[in-house]
Amino acid sequence: xxxxxxxxxxxxxxxxxxxxxxxxxxxxxxxxxxxxxxxxxxxxxxxxxxxxxxxxxxxxxxxxxxxxxxxxxxxxxxxxxxxxxxxxxxxxxxxxxxxxxxxxxxxxxxxxxxxxxxxxxxxxxxxxxxxxxxxxxxxxxxxxxxxxxxxxxxxxxxxxxxxxxxxxxxxxxxxxxxxxxxxxxxxxxxxxxxxxxxxxxxxxxxxxxxxxxxxxxxxxxxxxxxxxxxxxxxxxxxxxxxxxxxxxxxxxxxxxxxxxxxxxxxxxxxxxxxxxxxxxx
Ligand code: IPD
Ligand code: CA
Numbered sequence: 001x002x003x004x005x006x007x008x009x010x011x012x013x014x015x016x017x018x019x020x021x022x023x024x025x026x027x028x029x030x031x032x033x034x035x036x037x038x039x040x041x042x043x044x045x046x047x048x049x050x051x052x053x054x055x056x057x058x059x060x061x062x063x064x065x066x067x068x069x070x071x072x073x074x075x076x077x078x079x080x081x082x083x084x085x086x087x088x089x090x091x092x093x094x095x096x097x098x099x100x101x102x103x104x105x106x107x108x109x110x111x112x113x114x115x116x117x118x119x120x121x122x123x124x125x126x127x128x129x130x131x132x133x134x135x136x137x138x139x140x141x142x143x144x145x146x147x148x149x150x151x152x153x154x155x156x157x158x159x160x161x162x163x164x165x166x167x168x169x170x171x172x173x174x175x176x177x178x179x180x181x182x183x184x185x186x187x188x189x190x191x192x193x194x195x196x197x198x199x200x201x202x203x204x205x206x207x208x209x210x211x212x213x214x215x216x217x218x219x220x221x222x223x224x225x226x227x228x229x230x231x232x233x234x235x236x237x238x239x240x241x242x243x244x245x246x247x248x249x250x251x252x253x254x255x256x257x258x259x260x261x262x263x264x265x266x267x268x269x270x271x272x273x274x275x276x277x278x279x280x281x
Pocket of ligand 2: 049072093094095096097098
């Protein structure tokens with residue numbers, strides 16, 4: 001049941017702040033940016049990522065001084081991932097799809113989630129460039145620009161459109177497995193898509209634009225808000241091995257329903273086995 005409680009106030013303030021942060025993305029998209037890499041040359045950050053994260057944390061702290069924060073850029077600066085506790089915790093990705101933002105590819109967003117007792121209670125993902133404001137509160141449904149959204153009712157992976165991201169193949173350790181999984185998806189589905197923003201792609205599962213999404217090597221801030229938005233739209237988000245998702249080290253299969261999720265788990269397992277056999281022979 002959707003209860004009226006403190007979450008109304010948390011949601012109201014979060015929505016206001018995310019809309020404001022959207023203006024920073026709009027201002028920045030066509031501006032000259034100070035682009036840096038975070039250790040690996042293709043993991044980019046700009047002054048806009050930091051500006052948005054600082055603004056969100058500062059304003060949320062004024063309203064909720066006892067709340068905790070896990071923000072992508074703060075973690076990058078401090079070099080360590082804080083432990084998730086039962087305390088109210090805001091998980092922030094100030095710009096998800098920073099590479100898109102740098103290249104002016106208009107799929108980029110702010111992702112903000114509130115967790116209490118380690119459960120996501122509020123999820124907001126906003127792409128100001130496409131005017132898409134996705135939101136969810138636990139047990140209250142999922143919305144795009146205030147209108148209720150639902151996942152696709154497809155039950156057959158071979159008839160599905162599936163999103164995945166091959167960038168992990170840049171690391172030689174994962175190259176064979178990424179290409180094998182990609183090959184299995186190309187052969188076993190209607191088609192694959194790759195957007196370069198995990199948070200928004202999760203929303204595309206929620207709104208029924210793709211049936212499923214698979215990604216690994218990402219972080220809690222890429223997934224927290226989108227997980228709730230998908231679940232509230234009728235879908236599921238599980239671990240690649242078919243078990244429960246660990247939000248702090250996510251290996252993601254997001255799907256419109258359990259059947260598609262399971263078929264994707266099986267397809268990936270088969271692809272991984274094929275590499276193993278090739279390596280043994
Ligand atoms: C990235 C995006 C991308 C995913 C990367 C993330 P960022 O987030 O979500 O889709 O494949 O792993 O790091 O760096 O743009 O916030
Ligand atoms: Ca980011």
